[in-house]
Amino acid sequence: MTGSASELARRLGDHAEAVCREYLSNGHRYGNYWMVGDVRNTTGRSMHVRLKTTTKGPAGKWVDEATSEFGDLLDVIRESCCLVDFREVADEARRFLSMPLPPPQLPGAQRQPAAKRGSPEAARRLFAMSQPIAGTLAERYLAGRGILLSTRERALRFHPGCYYRDLVTGETQTLPALIAAVTSLDRQITGLQRTWLDPSGQGKAQLADPRRSLGHLLGNGIWLGLEPGAPVPVMAAGEGFETMASLKVVMPALTVAAATSANHLAGLTLPPGCRRLYIAADADAAGRHGIERLSQRAGESGILALVLRPQLGDFNDDLRHLGPGRLAAWLSDQLVPEDACLFLSPG
Missing domain, CATH: 3.40.1360.10 (Dna Topoisomerase Vi A Subunit; Chain: A, domain 2)
Incomplete structure (x- = not known):
């Protein structure tokens, strides 16, 4: 995380309960935690957000017990508002921090729904959340395969913590991944392919299926x-x-x-x-x-x-x-x- 992102996350943590009331309005406070269904503001209790800094960690950190996802309040803003670019997330965080005690969201008010899993929109969001491969583990992986491509190639990105779900056990973990955009002839992203990488730099991750595709693939490439x-x-x-x-x-x-x-x-x-x-x-x-x-x-x-x-x-x-x-x-x-x-x- 960049220094500016770390500072924004820390400042949001100083107002963790107000952030939760604004962006996770379907939840409620329980002791030192805000409980809600998930980071996309679904009703439930599996996600816990720490509201005050303790010996267990800083305020604003969260974990979803159902999916093993975790993160900070910048992730909450990104997912609950369906934002794809960090600049948009940072702008929304700065907007909120100028008025750190907003009124709770009115019952029935709905934010834009999250992208459907496996959809072209989900692919576009993940691609936008990724970064160019120059200087990353993805570039090292490709170089280890003898593949040295021009930096002008826009189809390739790197994500340092891409979610991987085991289709047999249902367990979820985050691993670095090479992200390749699947596009139509007019360069519109319709899907993508993820290749999860070993964090040590030793090739692909040790997974049953370290490469998966999502989105609309037929006719595209x-x-x-x-x-x-x-x-x-x-x-x-x-x-x-x-x-x-x-x-x-x-x-x-x-x-x-x-x-x-x-x-x-x-x-x-x-x-x-x-x-x-x-x-x-x-x-x-x-x-x-x-x-x-x-x-x-x-x-x-x-x-x-x-x-x-x-x-x-x-x-x-x-x-x-x-x-x-x-x-x-x-x-x-x-x-x-x-x-x-x-x-x-x-x-």
């Missing part, structure tokens, strides 16, 4: 190098983000899209004016359906579809184990000659 309104006569598409990012490393001027799954690859919406489509395959046959269906759809639209095949398991394996030079040489024989000259990095 994680686009790298897509500029609004710019023509895309040649592009590449595939299932996995790391596969497509690896191709982007050795073909930095090529627009690529990761569809996140074989079924979504089959339904990827191709940009108007596209003449040639390279489809990245893995060594196994798991994604064959997606490749065949996308090739068929491309052909029906007058687009030449060509399949690119790796030497090892996938193109990230090629990049890491063989190096960018050998990967580029391997791809050179699979590309149309003019594309090899245009897109392959000389180094």
Whole structure:
């Protein structure tokens, strides 16, 4: 948390009960705690906000016993007001602090409802709450996979404490995560993919499923190098983000899209004016359906579809184990000659 954020949280803690009466109006005081259903001001008792500083911790800290979520009063303002940008949260906190004893919210008054879990709006909010990857654990993770991308790529963000829920036990924890935006061709965020990372920097987190997607994915993808309104006569598409990012490393001027799954690859919406489509395959046959269906759809639209095949398991394996030079040489024989000259990095 930045110094300004820490100061705002501390000042809000000095008026913790007034903050709760304003933003968690469906709760009530019980001893040294404000009790409410959750951080989005739902009726209930599972969330406890400490109202005065004690040996257990500072005023304003809260925990939700039902979900294991925790945070401070800035989080309360963000979630209860459905704000997505820290600047908006800080502005609202400063507005409140200029009048620290507001009257309780009238019964029946409703704030804007929280975004539905798994919706495009939830994806947009999470992406907005994340930060650029430069200098973060996400950048280190990608570099460890051999993936060095231009800082101009706007699809990637980092979240230092992204919630992960175990689908079997229901337990929740917060872990750092690489956030990749899934967008439509007009760059509107429709979903995202989260890759939870080991806080020690040793690759992905040790989870049963460290990568999950949410939102509206069909027809959309994680686009790298897509500029609004710019023509895309040649592009590449595939299932996995790391596969497509690896191709982007050795073909930095090529627009690529990761569809996140074989079924979504089959339904990827191709940009108007596209003449040639390279489809990245893995060594196994798991994604064959997606490749065949996308090739068929491309052909029906007058687009030449060509399949690119790796030497090892996938193109990230090629990049890491063989190096960018050998990967580029391997791809050179699979590309149309003019594309090899245009897109392959000389180094």
